[in-house]
Amino acid sequence: MNYRIKYTDEAKRALHTLPGRYRQRARRIIEGLAIDPRPATAKELRDRPGRFRVRLNGWRIIYRVDDEEQVVTILAIRIKKGPETYHNLESEK
Numbered sequence: 001m002n003y004r005i006k007y008t009d010e011a012k013r014a015l016h017t018l019p020g021r022y023r024q025r026a027r028r029i030i031e032g033l034a035i036d037p038r039p040a041t042a043k044e045l046r047d048r049p050g051r052f053r054v055r056l057n058g059w060r061i062i063y064r065v066d067d068e069e070q071v072v073t074i075l076a077i078r079i080k081k082g083p084e085t086y087h088n089l090e091s092e093k
Helices: 009-017 021-036
Strands: 006-007 042-045 053-058 059-068 070-078
Touching: 006 009, 009 021, 009 059, 009 070, 021 070, 042 070, 053 070
Parallel strands: 006 070
Antiparallel strands: 042 053, 053 059, 059 070
């Protein structure tokens, strides 16, 4: 069964402002998370259990998986700038 995809406001804004060549790839990656929320290319974030990231060149798609509700929440899409890339994620409950 497929997972539903939800977006935080930050993630929606970031997806719409991604450069065109990355936007389509990001959408394909996110659609794939509905089928497999933990692909081999995903990495669980240290010190943030249940939060994952997928690389898209210099960008990171950061998300949370809720297996009970079968929901993948895209928390943010950010340029990788060091550890602070993963700080202050909206909806980090």
